[in-house]
Amino acid sequence: MPSAPSRATGEFASGYRLLIACVAGIAFGLVGIAVYSIGAFVDPLGREFGWSRADVQTALLFSSGLGGLFAPVVGHLIERYGARPIALIGLVGVAIGFLLAASNGGQIWLFYLAYALIATLGGGSGPIAWTRAIAGRFDRHRGLALAIALSGTGLIAIVAPPYVVWLTQTFGWRAGFVGVAALPVAIALPLAFLFFRPADRAVRNNAPAAPLDGMTTRQAIGTYRFWVLLGSILAMYLGIAGIIPNLIPALTDKGIAAQSAALATSAFGVSVIVGRLLVGWLVDRFWAPGVAAIILTPAAIGCLILMGQPTLELAVLAAVLIGMAAGAELDLLAFLTARYFGLRGYAKTYGILYAGVALAGGTGPMAFAYVHQMAGSFDTSFAIAAGLFLIGGPAALSLGRYPAMPALVINH
Template sequence: MTGAGDMGELRDGWRLLVACAVGVGLSAIALPFYAIGPLTRPIEAELGWARADIQLAILFSSGLGALTAPVTGWMIDRFGSRTVALPAIVGVSLGLLIASFATSLAVFYAGFALTAILGAGTNPVLWSRVVSGSFEKTRGAALGLALVGTALVALLLPSLIVWLVEQAGWRMAIRGVALLPIVVSLPLVYLWLRPRRRDHGASEARGDLVGATVSEALRDYRFWVLSLSILLGYLAISGTMTNLVPALVDRGIGAQAAAAFAGAVGITMIPGRVLVGFVVDRVWAPAVATTVLLLPAIASLLLRDATDPALLLLSCALLGLAAGAELDLLAFLTARYFGLAHYSKIYALAYAALATGSATAPFLFAWLHDLTGNYAASFMVSALFFAVAAGLMPLLGRYPNFAAKGCPTGMESR
């Protein structure tokens, strides 16, 4: 449990948490993901590309993010988090800048691909590793606070992009977004990303860290249950969120109003992240995850044809709770079920499932729109995926006990 005495751990590490929050919010995963929705219709209008083709760009950013995640995990262990993060922040900006000059889909995709490759060191693998290694008694709360950066981006970025598009067009909107990592993230990460322990730029398998090896994790059914649940959850949340603005605009809602509804997702992501982080320090995390995943299943059913502002706000708020919690839950559950001895590598492999969902869902949901003429089928698929993801979580069982060094994952559960 998180007690009053433990709060000093959070207080002492607040600069590190701010650096991680900004870093993950302006990462190669978050920026393209939250930008593509409000950019879809302006690009479609100017260049005539199909929505599915535009949203396919996320496959090149998040998809390559999935492929690079294991390499990123190895680099963190080998060189340390700061050495990996700083050049990657610049890489995010360069990739997005290239995408802004696109006159063909090939160049557009290349920009998003370079964002993923050059910015691989900004993805949650790094920030989660830093926080999990720097906080122990308040790990869940720390992860929730650190990863709140993506919630702030979800809240603010859609409206910023819509405003920039109205002022100067979609190309300048992307260039404005491309400036954010260099102007905001780079100085804060340079000054404050100083892990408090267990980040030595060498092998992660230190003598004072215990947990499963990579091969033990891959042989453990819980790794695959966790990965499948996260994959389905992120297929649902990614497909819904990236298509939310165009879906609402199709119903006659103005672009700014649609962006405001999408921003409601970000509003509830913030308390969702923080609250879930504090709760999992006290309550069995799979039970929390099940509850969190069932709520957006209801939201998806409401979004199928809702136009009433109150229903739309409620639906977006419920979506935000899931989007605000899943990344935190993956990081927390990986540490709880597999330990810290090889955390970066194991988390990177599980994160690959999340990134795969994030990569493929926007295209699939847009493709369903192009096929059926509306987003009703997409929202039904989203509800199903959320429900199945929720049902998988209790199968993880009790937490393993890593008190004895070298204790494998299947032993001494509690």
């Protein structure tokens, strides 16, 4: 009988290609590219068309918000047709949406339509397909595998701001959108086509090889843990999503140059990756809600730093603290969904939970920018975000013990 280390090693040996595809898909699919690129377009679009920051940020309500509403449908399609075709179609859909954004002539409704298409046509490239494939392939090191895959958001947080700032400053904002559109089809799509081959036996044979563990989606919704998890992640993501696209404008308002502000955002991206990997390693060994509270709550300190007049060094520290939380949240959502509710209804259950996250992701940036418009600074928004972090982090502690699950059948 193989030892535990050899079983874990075997999981990564057989699944590393899948992991590569998932990292790229999460980085350049719906969940990463729209959020981490829009901050660099705020001021260029404002100068070109006279749009306010709130006007531009509202586009994320259409990408993240509609993406959230569409997430349960994506979960159903994945269970019906398999993750691979849905993810591949989604990557192409994201590119189409950004190309439409590049053709905008000043019509705000057309700009919002472009982001709505990113959500609907690109919905399959969201985290549901990628995390379902990882959760089904990995067992003993599921937390670390999810962390590696979801580190794609940290990768795009590092790459997108300086890349898009360079494109827009050198060639204009239209070239910036075209350059963003190229990423999912030039990088993620080929890798997904080659390596993203989850074991969708139920789809191929019209019957599962063996029953999966856990609850149906209806059973999961009937538990208090579902609502605690939803409330915790909503509070965290409202704050995180509000900060991400507004970090560059907030820092430039405080006298930090745009390129230096983009550097702080890149530091945020590095901390997303570090936080994600650290959390993935920890939840495989320790009680995940405790890990969540320890990693998520200090983001409030980052908000307090940003409420003052931070130097670049302090701004980087604040970005790191918030980035650690941002790195943890999607990893924790996927892990806790699988750990507390099992894989039986994972795609639909995660889809509903992710719908709440995505709606928060869509409303957070708009609300952040609106509060800035009303108050004249971002300090009030940072104070609200700090309060949300102080609620969302500790709330995870009420999830309680892991429930007992039948033995999980891993499909290879």
